Each structure stands twice: as C-alpha cells, then as structure tokens.
Amino acid sequence: MSALITRRAFLRSVVAAAVAGHPVLAADRHPRRLNFVLINCDDLGYGDLSCYGSPTIHTPNVDSLAAKGVRFTDFDTCAPVCTPSRAGLLTGRYAIRSGLTRILGPVNTTGIPESEQTIGEALKSLGYATALIGKWHLGHLPQFLPTRHGFDYYYGIPYSNNMGDRVDGRPNCPLMRGEQIIEQPAIQETLTERYTAETIGFIKQNKDKPFFVYLAHNMPHNPVSASERFRGRSKGGLYGDAVECIDWGVGQIVNTLRELGLERNTLIMFTSDNGPNLGSAGILRGKKGQVFEGGVRVPFVAYCPGLIPAGIVCHQPATNLDIFPTLIRLAGGKLPSDRPIDGRDITKLLTVPGASLPSKPFFYFVTNALQAVRVGKWKLHLGREDRLLPKPELYNLQLDIRESVDRSDEYPHIVTELKQIAQRFVSDLPGGAHIGGSDAPF
Ligand SMILES: [Ca+2]
Numbered sequence: 409m410s411a412l413i414t415r416r417a418f419l420r421s422v423v424a425a426a427v428a429g430h431p432v433l434a435a436d437r438h439p440r441r442l443n444f445v446l447i448n449c450d451d452l453g454y455g456d457l458s459c460y461g462s463p464t465i466h467t468p469n470v471d472s473l474a475a476k477g478v479r480f481t482d483f484d485t486c487a488p489v490c491t492p493s494r495a496g497l498l499t500g501r502y503a504i505r506s507g508l509t510r511i512l513g514p515v516n517t518t519g520i521p522e523s524e525q526t527i528g529e530a531l532k533s534l535g536y537a538t539a540l541i542g543k544w545h546l547g548h549l550p551q552f553l554p555t556r557h558g559f560d561y562y563y564g565i566p567y568s569n570n571m572g573d574r575v576d577g578r579p580n581c582p583l584m585r586g587e588q589i590i591e592q593p594a595i596q597e598t599l600t601e602r603y604t605a606e607t608i609g610f611i612k613q614n615k616d617k618p619f620f621v622y623l624a625h626n627m628p629h630n631p632v633s634a635s636e637r638f639r640g641r642s643k644g645g646l647y648g649d650a651v652e653c654i655d656w657g658v659g660q661i662v663n664t665l666r667e668l669g670l671e672r673n674t675l676i677m678f679t680s681d682n683g684p685n686l687g688s689a690g691i692l693r694g695k696k697g698q699v700f701e702g703g704v705r706v707p708f709v710a711y712c713p714g715l716i717p718a719g720i721v722c723h724q725p726a727t728n729l730d731i732f733p734t735l736i737r738l739a740g741g742k743l744p745s746d747r748p749i750d751g752r753d754i755t756k757l758l759t760v761p762g763a764s765l766p767s768k769p770f771f772y773f774v775t776n777a778l779q780a781v782r783v784g785k786w787k788l789h790l791g792r793e794d795r796l797l798p799k800p801e802l803y804n805l806q807l808d809i810r811e812s813v814d815r816s817d818e819y820p821h822i823v824t825e826l827k828q829i830a831q832r833f834v835s836d837l838p839g840g841a842h843i844g845g846s847d848a849p850f
Contacts, residue, residue, distance in 0.1 A: 441618040442715070442738050443674040444531070445607070445661060446731065448497070448622070449654060450490065450543060450568070450629035452680035454705050455690025456651055462688065464644035465651050469659035470678050470709055477676075477711030478720035478758055482805075484727045485682050486750075487773055488696055488703035490545050490568060493681040493728065494624070498526040498546070500732025500743075500751040502773060504841050509775045512545060513571045514581075519547015520557055525744055527732050528558025528620065534741045537614040540564065541606045542624035555587055559622070562586055563606045565594055569626040579631070596633045599626055600650065604657035608664045615668050618739070623661075625654055630686055647686050662711075672714035675738065679728065680706040693811045699772035699780045699789070700811055710758055720761045725782070727770060730754045769829050777845040781830045786819075787811070788826040790844045800827070 456462055459471040459479060486496035491511045492503030498520075503509045506524050520526070528538045539561040540554040547553070548566035555562050565581050572580035575593050583594035607623050627633075627650040634649035638656070642648025658678065665671045683689050683703040685696040694700025708726070710716060715738075729751030733743055737753045756763045772780035780789045785806035791799050802816040802823055816823050834841045 440673065441534075441536075441740065442712070443611075443618055443670060444620045444735055444739075445611075445665075445674060445676045446527075446620070446622045446735075447654075447658065447661075447676070447678045448494075448542075448624045449651075449678075449680045450624070450626055451682060451685045451687065451696055452628055452651065452654075452707065453684025453687035453689045453695075454692055454702065454707060455688035456628075456680075456684065457655075457707055459709070460707050461690055462644070465642055465648040467651065467655040469655045469662065470707075473658065473662070473676060473678060473711035474709045476713065476718045477709060477716045478722055480708040480722045480724075480726055480757075482723055482725045483679070483706055483708035484704045484725065484770060484772075485680070485706050486727060486729050486771075488682045488698055489774075490543075490681055492773065492775075494543075494545050495520065495524075496750075497681070497728045497731055498528070498622075499524050500527075500729050500749045501747070502729070502750050502771065502837075504773060504776060504837055505748070505750075507838075508546060509773065509840075511568075512547060513567055514548065516547070517549060519549060519552025522551075524557075526558045527735055528554065528622065530558070530732070530736050530741055530744075531618075531620045531739055532558050532560070534736075534739050535618060536739065537561075537610075537617055537619040538622075539607075539610045539620070540622045540624065541603050541610070542622075543568070543626045544624070550587060553584075553587055561610060564603065564624065565599075565626055568629055569594070569596055569599070570630050596626070596631065597635045599633075600653045600657060601635055604660050607657075607661055611661070611664055611670075612668070615670060620735075624681075627651070627654060628687060632686060651687075673712070675710060675712040675715060675735075677711075677731070678707065678709045681728075682706065691810055697774070699774060701805070701809065704772060716759055717761065720758075722757050722763075724757050724764050725767075725770065725784075726754050726757055727751065734758070769833070771830070771833055773841075776840045776842060778830055778834055778841065778843050779845075781826050781833075783826060783829065786822055786826060788816075788823060788830070790827070790830060802826075 457467045459474040485493045487493040495503040495508035538559045540559040542564040544566045578593040580593045582589040583591040632650045638649045638653040642652045683696045689702030692702035694702035733751045733753045767784040770782045789801045801814040803811045
C-alpha cells in the first residue's frame with residue numbers, strides 16, 4: 409500500500425470518526441468527548457495577526473495553532489458589528505431571526521429571546537460544563553444574561569468596553585461575576601489577563617468532564633488598553649500590545665491543556681466578531697460596519713491535534729454561523745429541527761486538506777437591511793441608495809479580493825440571478841427585513 413493511500417485511508421477514518429461524534433478518540437486510552445474553547449476578539453481585523461500578514465503585530469501563539477492546525481483565508485462573520493455578529497455566532501442563525509440586528513448598550517432594555525437556543529444551551533443539554541468569559545452583548549438585564557442562556561459560569565462585561573458614562577476618565581461599564589457586578593467602572597488594563605486566568609481556572613475545575621469555554625475578549629475594541637508589562641512591547645503601538653496580550657493568553661491556555669493531558673481532545677478556535685475599527689483589514693477594502701470584505705472577513709484558526717492534521721490552509725468560504733452546527737455535531741448532538749439553522753457543519757473543512765463543500769448563498773446584513781449576497785466567487789452589493797453605493801456592484805472575489813473592479817455591466821445575468829436569490833431569501837424572513845438601504849447600526 410502506498411503512503412498516499414495510507415494517508416487517504418487515515419483521513420477517511422478521521423472524518424468518519426468526527427462525523428460519528430467521536431473524533432479519533434476511540435483510539436485514546438480514555439475516550440471522552442471533545443472540549444471546546446472558542447476565542448472571539450472584538451474588532452480584530454483580518455490583517456492584525458502575524459499569520460495573516462501583519463508586519464507589526466507579533467502573535468506567535470495563534471500562529472502556532474495555525475501551523476499545527478487549520479487557518480481559513482475566506483471566513484466571514486454574519487454581520488460587521490458586535491451584537492448581530494455574536495447573535496449569529498451563538499445561534500447559528502442570521503441575527504434578523506432573533507431580532508438582535510442592532511448594537512445594544514446600557515440604555516437598551518431588550519436582549520436575546522427565550523426562544524433562541526445558544527451553543528451554551530445546546531452543549532449544556534449534552535452534559536457539558538459551560539462558561540462565558542468576557543463580552544456578551546446580547547442584553548444586560550437579568551433575563552438576558554449568559555447565566556440564563558446556557559452558561560453555567562459568567563465573568564465579564566455584558567456589552568462593549570466603551571459603553572456607559574465616563575467616571576474618573578473610564579467608561580462606567582460593569583464587570584460581572586455570575587449575575588453580580590463586582591467592579592465598576594471595570595479596570596480595563598488587566599482585563600485580558602484576568603479573562604485568561606478565569607478561563608484557565610474554569611478548565612482546571614472542569615477537567616474531568618466535557619467543557620465549553622466561550623472566551624470573548626473585550627480587546628482590541630476602543631478604548632484599547634494593556635497592562636504595564638505588555639505596554640510598549642509591540643511594534644504596532646498600544647493596539648499591538650493589546651493584541652499581543654491576547655496572543656500571550658492563547659499560549660497560557662494551550663499550556664494548561666497540555667499539562668492536564670487535554671490538548672489532543674480540545675478544539676481551540678480563534679476568531680473575531682467583525683472587521684477592524686482601529687486595526688488593519690490587510691489588503692481588503694472597507695472596515696467595521698461595512699459589508700465590504702474588510703468589515704466581514706475575519707481570521708479563523710482552529711487547533712486540535714487529535715482531530716485536525718497540521719498545516720491546513722483552507723481557502724473555502726465558511727462563516728461564523730457554521731460554528732453552532734459544527735460544535736453540536738462534534739459533541740454528538742442533534743440540531744434543532746423546529747427552526748431554520750443558517751450555518752452548516754464544516755468538520756470536513758477543518759479536518760481534510762483540500763476539502764470543499766457545495767457552494768451556498770451567504771447574506772450580508774447591516775441591521776435589517778440585506779446589503780450584499782455571495783454565491784461562490786461572486787458577491788453582489790445590492791446598493792444602499794446613497795452616495796457610497798448608489799447602484800448594485802458585482803465583484804469576483806477569486807480574482808479581485810479587494811473589490812476594486814465592478815463587473816455588473818459585463819455579467820448582467822449573474823446580477824439578476826443573485827438579486828433573485830436575495831429577494832427569495834428576504835421574502836422568507838420575519839418582517840422588517842429589506843433589500844438595500846443604509847440604516848444606522850444603533
Ligand atoms: Ca465588534
């Protein structure tokens with residue numbers, strides 16, 4: 409048997425085991441279910457990590473996960489701002505379905521509906537210990553807190569770190585443990601290190617059962633800060649210091665998992681909720697708040713030596729809506745059948761070099777406005793009826809990742825087809841969804 413066939417057979421067995429919900433763990437001496445650590449940064453851009461080409465920010469720990477795991481080059485968030493991106497991530501559904509289409513703040517009295525199921529709830533029902541460490545942003549009133557939506561443990565700021573009136577020069581945002589405020593205004597310089605310590609503590613406490621930690625850093629969202637020992641370390645200024653501190657934390661978490669013998673059966677994922685405000689989108693056009701690639705294409709790296717072969721670079725499109733179905737399947741659970749789930753299981757992309765999935769339309773919303781639609785390499789901006797984008801524009805992302813040459817006049821039939829896909833999708837959605845327009849995200 410040739411080495412190639414052996415490798416193929418090995419990969420087939422990896423995928424078969426993963427799909428069965430028992431990723432290669434049957435071969436381990438103490439088989440148990442996968443643990444999940446999902447690290448989400450706030451406003452970290454596509455160009456803000458060294459493994460994505462940052463010339464100034466040094467992120468050796470995330471780079472190492474990418475080198476020994478999988479790095480996606482075409483990973484999108486379902487919204488270019490915090491609240492809807494996080495709603496989509498945690499439910500596997502476009503935010504328009506849960507109504508969380510705008511950025512929430514301390515003055516808002518709404519939040520995630522009881523009817524939604526979060527990754528936390530789904531994994532908790534499968535016997536997982538669950539924690540949210542960091543930013544929630546799906547409602548700060550008691551009935552909306554993470555502790556009421558599938559997370560056994562909560563430590564963090566319930567919304568963005570710039571929200572609330574200023575007190576002593578700091579935004580008056582609360583730091584909470586469980587449902588209690590333990591510090592206000594939250595001292596932000598040490599936040600990333602404290603989130604890291606809380607994550608490590610939770611992992612140690614729950615090492616004997618399957619766990620899910622959603623570590624949602626508040627950094628590097630404005631106002632950026634870093635503790636004294638990280639300040640001045642990065643060539644990327646204070647912003648770079650904040651990102652390098654997050655990267656340091658990734659290394660601490662990996663070390664902990666290694667010491668506990670959990671490295672092989674813990675899937676670590678690292679991503680961002682939307683494109684950069686202060687940072688860099690690399691060569692991409694646009695930034696946070698926009699549906700150009702710079703606003704929606706984000707880093708996504710995953711590492712799990714027992715599941716993912718080293719060194720995969722995946723160029724296939726995938727999205728943060730895919731995380732919900734992927735984790736539920738890997739945990740051996742079933743997706744809810746009483747509601748549309750917009751994401752899909754991407755285990756194959758995570759585990760098989762060169763794998764692909766059939767192309768599937770992806771929709772880019774700002775608030776209730778569907779502003780762009782993508783199928784495969786074609787992305788159509790539907791027009792905002794303002795000066796920024798007065799008419800639809802068509803881009804071939806395979807040839808033109810910068811969205812610089814509008815091809816709508818050359819390919820009118822593609823424009824028509826994508827418009828029809830957009831119209832059909834919107835007509836099936838709850839009230840309020842519409843095509844185009846430029847609503848403010850607040
Ligand atoms: Ca954000």
